[in-house]
Amino acid sequence: MCKGLSYLPSSCLEKAKGMRVKLSHLAETHHKHKVQDGKTPQDLESLLNNKTGLEVFRGFLQSEFSEENLEFWLACEDYRVSPSNLQRTKADGIYSQFINPDAPQEVNLDAETREGLLSVMDSPCVDTFNKAQQRIYNLMAKDSFPRFLRSSHCMEAIWDF
Template sequence: MCKGLSGIPSSCLERAKGMRVKLSHLAEKQEWVYKHRATEEKAPQDLESLLSSKPGIQAFRGFLRSEFSEENLEFWLACEDYKSTSGSRLAARAQNIFKQFVDPDAPREVNLDSETREALVGLMEEPAADTFLQAQRRIFSLMAKDSFPRFLRSSYSQQPLRVL
């Protein structure tokens, strides 16, 4: 005859209750993941598409940080921001970008060829909205040919990107 739960030691009953609570939390989490999977996407297969989304930038930044080379992305983003800088602030913003990324003693110096660097030095006298355009293109090309292919092979691109 079945004695029911009264025949089971109380310590086993307490553990069973704890397991039931943990399983219910796990089931809720799994349900949340299933519901939100529709809002996740894989990493784009080209750098331009990746850089057009916040989740893409975050994933690429994490990868570059792991390689100690995020200065290229930070420079590219600073140049994007610079393009929309108002005329009265152009000179100050240009100097800031130059000191941070281009100057030979810059704390986060990017790898620019001497021709591009010298052209940029000449443009710094009277900065315009397109002052960094050539340098930004060089860095984009460098990331597209070097960092981005490694990113695609990394675990950073294998995980779904959260769309915020």
């Protein structure tokens, strides 16, 4: 049985209030500035850098069976900060999980980007996935993120806090 908000520590309540304000601001900004010069608002970055916001966004994508773009973006972020002795292993994992045409979570990349990745997989470096990651980020910013802001996931997250 739910005991209500009074049983939560005050630090949790303060964090929840802050998240509510941020998500409300994202939704408000999106609705005021849906498309500006053909671009969507760049608040996706703020969402991806917020642990709670990221989890709400992930839940939304999972409900649409389209979380592969977010998972790829996160894998690339992890790859970028990995020690050089682990880059080869992580690069192979990213390629087999997201890039390979038979990948279980294949992301939608154009042929040029996909072929470019294949050509450098023998000697991956820290920026191997930068172009592909940016393309997927842009896809999320133009497609998934605006849908998320209009979704019940976003609205529930705003009002649950």
